[in-house]
Amino acid sequence: MKRNKLVYAILLFLSITLCVQSCQNENSINYKRYYVNGKGLYEKHCQGCHGADGEGLGTLYPPLTDSNYLKLNRNKLAFMIKNGQNEEIRINNIVFQGQMPGNNSLPDIDVAQIIVLVASVKKTPYTMTIKIF
Numbered sequence: 001m002k003r004n005k006l007v008y009a010i011l012l013f014l015s016i017t018l019c020v021q022s023c024q025n026e027n028s029i030n031y032k033r034y035y036v037n038g039k040g041l042y043e044k045h046c047q048g049c050h051g052a053d054g055e056g057l058g059t060l061y062p063p064l065t066d067s068n069y070l071k072l073n074r075n076k077l078a079f080m081i082k083n084g085q086n087e088e089i090r091i092n093n094i095v096f097q098g099q100m101p102g103n104n105s106l107p108d109i110d111v112a113q114i115i116v117l118v119a120s121v122k123k124t125p126y127t128m129t130i131k132i133f
């Protein structure tokens with residue numbers, strides 16, 4: 001009787017562990033897929049201004065790396081990518097007054113993939129609620 005309970009407990013533990021592991025694998029596969037697709041989309045839609053590594057260009061185009069502005073405004077990122085931006089912003093003590101064009105025809109999934117890429121460019125991956133208008 002006691003041995004049966006032990007066997008059940010072990011089986012239960014194993015199946016929970018397997019289940020958790022397969023979920024994690026699926027998440028990391030999804031993350032990698034988003035990242036790779038996001039890289040292609042970034043090259044096509046963003047790199048021309050923000051640079052291959054998100055380093056920006058002088059006082060014309062702001063950097064995406066170590067940008068406090070991006071950290072504080074990450075909830076607006078999807079909106080910004082879709083609609084562009086045209087206001088005076090200060091990033092790492094440099095004022096930018098340029099105009100970023102919107103990408104209104106980009107499908108939501110592409111915006112999400114770009115966000116995964118941009119989030120990892122900063123080397124501080126974060127999770128966020130993606131609100132797309």
Ligand code: HEC
Pocket residue numbers: 042045046047048049050060061062063064067069070077080081085086087088089091096097098099100101103114118
């Ligand atoms: C034509 C050049 C251009 C393109 C293309 C462009 N941007 Fe921008 N981006 C800008 C400019 C200029 C600003 C500053 C806007 C302002 O002053 O309000 C900016 C601002 C930003 C900001 C906020 C500031 C910062 O550095 O954190 C983010 C984030 C951003 N862009 C991401 C992107 C992403 C992602 C893409 C591709 C989907 C993209 N941009 C495409 C020119 C561009």
